[in-house]
Amino acid sequence: MIEVNQLSKRFNDLQVLQQIDFQMKSKEIVVLLGPSGSGKSTLLRCLNGLEEPDSGTIRMDDVTWDAAMDRSVKREAIKRIRLMSGMVFQSFHLFSHMTVLQNITAAPMLVKNMSAKQAAELAERLLTKVGLLEKKHEYPSRLSGGQQQRVAIARSLAMQPKVMLFDEPTSALDPELTGEVLQVMKDLAVEGMTMIVVTHEMKFAREVANRVIFMSDGVIQEESTPDQFFIQPETERARRFLRQLG
Ligand code: ADP
Ligand code: MG
Numbered sequence: 001m002i003e004v005n006q007l008s009k010r011f012n013d014l015q016v017l018q019q020i021d022f023q024m025k026s027k028e029i030v031v032l033l034g035p036s037g038s039g040k041s042t043l044l045r046c047l048n049g050l051e052e053p054d055s056g057t058i059r060m061d062d063v064t065w066d067a068a069m070d071r072s073v074k075r076e077a078i079k080r081i082r083l084m085s086g087m088v089f090q091s092f093h094l095f096s097h098m099t100v101l102q103n104i105t106a107a108p109m110l111v112k113n114m115s116a117k118q119a120a121e122l123a124e125r126l127l128t129k130v131g132l133l134e135k136k137h138e139y140p141s142r143l144s145g146g147q148q149q150r151v152a153i154a155r156s157l158a159m160q161p162k163v164m165l166f167d168e169p170t171s172a173l174d175p176e177l178t179g180e181v182l183q184v185m186k187d188l189a190v191e192g193m194t195m196i197v198v199t200h201e202m203k204f205a206r207e208v209a210n211r212v213i214f215m216s217d218g219v220i221q222e223e224s225t226p227d228q229f230f231i232q233p234e235t236e237r238a239r240r241f242l243r244q245l246g
Pocket of ligand 2: 041
């Protein structure tokens with residue numbers, strides 16, 4: 001489903017991603033862990049076309065992006081990759097001047113030429129899934145953080161992505177609100193969504209992930225099953241990371 005080869009990204013003098021290689025299958029749940037500044041967000045942003053890698057290739061389903069391709073070919077590939085991957089951020093980024101329903105229907109109507117009626121039906125189905133149908137006419141400012149994040153997930157799902165990328169989706173939430181967001185993510189996992197999740201929620205990682213990838217300093221240091229990673233990490237860097245979590 002996803003194959004990344006020799007992906008590198010630099011910001012000025014800082015090599016943020018160094019020749020990253022990884023593959024994932026459809027329906028896999030990968031949790032990406034690592035200390036702050038290790039390049040997790042940058043990797044997700046590269047997979048969503050928000051950052052352009054300096055070198056390497058990204059293949060997602062039937063689309064290949066290669067740093068060495070022509071600019072116009074790359075632009076086409078990135079457009080298609082972006083449509084395939086839904087991204088959920090730490091800060092929810094909802095459109096504040098739109099209702100919950102409008103937040104979800106906007107992109108399918110604009111980008112996929114869906115009719116207003118079809119888009120509204122889809123939005124209502126997704127709002128039911130995240131438990132917020134009764135909030136469809138509210139504005140985001142009237143919702144709790146957990147509710148806003150669930151709307152953000154529904155909005156991403158409305159574009160029918162093949163993979164969902166979550167970048168610390170619960171880090172901005174009060175502890176009592178993280179559970180409802182994690183539950184929505186667990187439901188998605190059970191339904192067979194392919195997911196890459198950056199999170200500090202180790203219980204979620206242990207319960208839901210098929211695989212843990214541990215990064216530091218822009219390099220994948222370790223890749224293993226959650227049990228293996230949490231019980232017997234291979235590298236000293238990972239052991240230190242886990243100790244610091246307490
Ligand atoms: P993580 O998500 O693991 O905390 P990031 O991918 O956000 O790490 O950042 C990795 C490194 O790249 C950090 O040192 C960060 O300061 C730097 N960085 C991220 N984005 C930019 C940018 N747009 N410009 C310059 N440096 C950046
Ligand atoms: Mg980050």
